[in-house]
Amino acid sequence: MSRPVIQIPDNSKPEIDWTTGADQKTMAIHQLLDYFNSFLPLDEEEASAVVNAFHPRRIKRRQFILHEGDICTHNTFVVEGCFRMYLIDEKGKEHNLQFAVENWWIGDIGSFHTEQPSRLYIVAMEDSIVLQIRKGDQLRLFEDHPKFNRIFGVFTENALVAAQRRILQNISSTAEERYLDFLDRYPQLFNRISNVQIASFLGVTPEFLSTIRKKISRS
Amino acid sequence: MSRPVIQIPDNSKPEIDWTTGADQKTMAIHQLLDYFNSFLPLDEEEASAVVNAFHPRRIKRRQFILHEGDICTHNTFVVEGCFRMYLIDEKGKEHNLQFAVENWWIGDIGSFHTEQPSRLYIVAMEDSIVLQIRKGDQLRLFEDHPKFNRIFGVFTENALVAAQRRILQNISSTAEERYLDFLDRYPQLFNRISNVQIASFLGVTPEFLSTIRKKISRS
DNA sequence: ATGCTTTCTTAAGATACCTTAAGGGTGGCT
């Protein structure tokens, strides 16, 4: 029954063969530069500082880029692919704090900033390509080119607004409302991520999400 | 070094009589400068920029400093007193997103940044004294004195980390665990704020919080 | 003091959500 039809046209996917040369870094970096430019246009110097500061990396499905106990030393920009960041509680259950797909950032900001061990895991849910910047390089970027202070400041603010929104929803809405809002808000995610993971993000069991979906499909 | 040159009235009592002259602004501002200095020491110029940019204001209990539909035009530093920021849902129920007491910031960052009408209310729970800065003045402060970019960046990051922590707790913990954590985490708040408000912050009804408290007291 | 509002509590019945268990479907791997 009305399971949402999954058709991902693959033609949009820039198939990147990492082995064929230096172009891949160029392509990935270009995507990041476009992204920065959409916030505040960069001049040549700033753009080349970005090129120098970020390093590309291929991540295989199920590969971790952060593990509990590690210090989060990199800030990560997703060029292609899909990640989730989660916590494992005392009972051994996973709870998804965040997803990240193309043009999203991911990392444990707390650990990155304080340099204390993280309690979080970040794992690739698909084969992925990322650009990473080390903390020291990011600080240098901020000092040498103050514009990045502003840009990253806006990212953090946006993340905070989204987090506050989610808190309000968690304390005021039912799981069904949260699920409907998720579908509305993240159309790029819901046909790409398993319901198990979405349930964990919403804070319900997969079984209960299933009954919610059944109820919705009857409407 | 940098302790800004601001006259401190010898009177160490926090009792502020607004009518007796200009000292009150001095005292309030001094508290804010101390606060900034505890993050990054300010030089004289920066300190005097703060003095010029922030305006003191007395807020009476039950008085609003932000109302749904308003655009949040100020960033607010609490010198003395206590506030809560909340949302009213479709059913007319209030849900507390945040509290703020001495040396905390409060405001609807989303509305402040986008200049769109807010959906939130901010109200004083006690007679209070605040220092406010207008958005334009804050931007000017950032431009003229880049250090404030960093300082406010740290504030925002800390707020984001706290918000993420709360999300994880909401999706992984029971109400009792959340309440115990609240007591642990905000000892300055729990004997100052009514249980009705705490319940609304935790996302439970006051009745249920009452049964939680009863259960805890029996241990 | 008298009343009015707010707070906290208690309890009974309802609803949201979880746990456990089971079965079927799909895709990857050999």
Add this chain to the structure above:
DNA sequence: AGCCACCCTTAAGGTATCTTAAGAAAGCAT
């Protein structure tokens, strides 16, 4: 092809939390 891992669903019974209602205690206003 066959097996295995993972995902999705369904259902029964349990727990967490809400709703409604009521009453007692504490603060605030007239």
